Amino acid sequence: MKKPVFSVIYLRRKSLSVFACLAAACAIFWAVSYPAAVGASASPRQLPIYCVQRDQKMLSISFDAAWGNEDTQQLIDTLAHYGVKATFFVVGDWVDRYPESVRALHDAGHEVMNHSNTHAHLPQLSTQQIVDDLTTCNEKIKAITGVCPTLIRPPYGDYDDNSIRAIRSMGMEPIQWDVDSLDWKDLSAADITKRVTNKVCPGSIVLFHNAAKHTPEALPTIIEQLLADGYSFVPISQLILNGAYTIDHTGRQCPA
Secondary structure, three states, X not given: OOOOHHHHHHHHHHHHHHXXXXXXXXXXXXXXXXXXXXXXXXXXXXXXXXXXXOOOOEEEEEEEEOOOXXXXXHHHHHHHHHOOXXXXXXXXXXXXXOXXXXXXXXXXXXXXXXXOOOOOOHHHOOHHHHHHHHHHHHHHXXXXXXXXXXXXXXXXXXXXXXXXXXHHHOOOEEEOOOEEOOHHHOOOHHHHHHHHHHHOOOOOEEEEEOOOOOHHHHHHHHHHHHHHOOOEEOOHHHHOOOXXXXXXXXXXXXXX
């Protein structure tokens, strides 16, 4: 027996209605579940440089100077003994207290770069506050060395997208590290040496502090072991890549 025409039409409409409801539910689920992924795709996270893609066995050692100053000259002497040039990130307040050390670092051929003016957490500042803070530190360093810093290490290693954009808007490059000596934890010289020599690779940036308890004792052995392994030491501005580049999800700077 043939079904009435209106029954067929009704069943088709009912099927289409169910399908439309299911499609709408799927769309809502996707919109609720995946907005972060869509946003991330449209606006990738801003990252500083943690290390550099290098085929040669070269690396940079860096020192943060924010508070004490008792070991700075010893570090300068040790680096001079091995012919190593390093990068020192200094806080503006530290520059105010120890201008003679800033001059000594520059005269010894080391890079003197920006570590903020007051060692504030940059993500807690507005864009203009970040620019003003870094500009103040730059001016203090330039007044002593005659050179305006081009690199900045965010205090505490703390940053967000806004602070990285603010830094790069000034034509500066934000620098982190991929090898942390943990010297600030007062590790023994042997432990500091083991951490650094076991973790470095071509293009590494190593973090030390100028006033850490056992860094002066550890530094000669670290340099000797890495030199024996075929590494050369360059300031960070000579390690990082010029021209077009990308930064992968680990913070490694790579040729574009």
